[in-house]
Amino acid sequence: MANKGQAPDSTRRSERSRRAIYDAALSLVGEAGYAKTTIEGIAARAGVGKQTIYRWWPSKAAVLLEAFVDLSHQAVQGEVSLPDTGDLESDLKLVLRATVDELNDDATEAPYRALAAEGVIDPELAAAFVQNLLEPQLKLYVDRLRSAQDAGEVRADVDPRTALELLVGPLSHRWLLRTLPLTHAYADTVVDYALRGLAPR
Amino acid sequence: MANKGQAPDSTRRSERSRRAIYDAALSLVGEAGYAKTTIEGIAARAGVGKQTIYRWWPSKAAVLLEAFVDLSHQAVQGEVSLPDTGDLESDLKLVLRATVDELNDDATEAPYRALAAEGVIDPELAAAFVQNLLEPQLKLYVDRLRSAQDAGEVRADVDPRTALELLVGPLSHRWLLRTLPLTHAYADTVVDYALRGLAPR
Structure with missing residues (x-):
């Protein structure tokens, strides 16, 4: 059952932002390496404010790690x-x-x-x-x-x-x-x- | 038999410089990482001119690689x-x-x-x-x-x-x-x- 009345639009928007941040983090670290990847760079590529990232993750490493965990969950498809x-x-x-x-x-x-x-x-x-x-x-x-x-x-x-x-x-x-x-x-x-x-x- | 008359002082000096360069390269890359290690930095720590290094090796990677090869030869002791x-x-x-x-x-x-x-x-x-x-x-x-x-x-x-x-x-x-x-x-x-x-x- 869908959770009616729980702001589905905002949830979908959040989910879309989260996925965009993962994708940006993975592509940037692949292109520039770990040291040169910044929260600012991830935010810019994902099209979100950097405060959005800071609100959800404590560090660059945490973003990347979650992006990889997400990737591995996709790979095993449940x-x-x-x-x-x-x-x-x-x-x-x-x-x-x-x-x-x-x-x-x-x-x-x-x-x-x-x-x-x-x-x-x-x-x-x-x-x-x-x-x-x-x-x-x-x-x-x-x-x-x-x-x-x-x-x-x-x-x-x-x-x-x-x-x-x-x-x-x-x-x-x-x-x-x-x-x-x-x-x-x-x-x-x-x-x-x-x-x-x-x-x- | 020692090779008499073949400028042993200069050979010894070269050998000492070479070893100093290896040591400097290994310690610097260990401290600062590969990206931040430079020929200039290796030369300064080894107490040689950077031209000495450029005369013997084409690149930073070549110096480091030889330093490791030398280290592994020491480890197996022949x-x-x-x-x-x-x-x-x-x-x-x-x-x-x-x-x-x-x-x-x-x-x-x-x-x-x-x-x-x-x-x-x-x-x-x-x-x-x-x-x-x-x-x-x-x-x-x-x-x-x-x-x-x-x-x-x-x-x-x-x-x-x-x-x-x-x-x-x-x-x-x-x-x-x-x-x-x-x-x-x-x-x-x-x-x-x-x-x-x-x-x-």
């Missing part, structure tokens, strides 16, 4: 868990291939890189990034690996929070340090190696 | 291969524990982070960093994993260049994104999981 078909290997390959596509997406690569680079240097920003954006995503891997443990597909003595790093760590390494191309074939191989191990059976 | 005792698991744990110690070293953390952050944003700097510094280090893992394949400790169908990323990727992920503490126990667990895999045998 999904709050990883796929669980009962076949861990194919579920993980699906998820890591999608991650490869996200990381290679021209539309979001520059702002993602700007924020990641800032987190490498700034522990405070990194802590907010990890708490609000990264760990909630990693938690989905923990849940999926636990379910695989219940199904006997993952050893019972494996710690899921550590194990997930053998899946996402290699992708991060390749993307952040730009060693070699990030491809679906690479994602598949990482899943194969992580599940079966490097040593002979 | 070692050009990973330990090979015939026991892959313990050799890898030794190496990854040493990597943890290096990444946690207060003396080098700030400049390493400054350069890594710049590489996340700047593809050209990243390419030089990967070619001159990172891939030569990763090559040592390729060699060690090949030797382990010969010894039957690693499956013959495993690609060593990809496999090594299951070892170094998780450490990089934790260090660059600052998710959780980087410890010896973590390094050991990564080696265990990577070698044996997450699935039951």
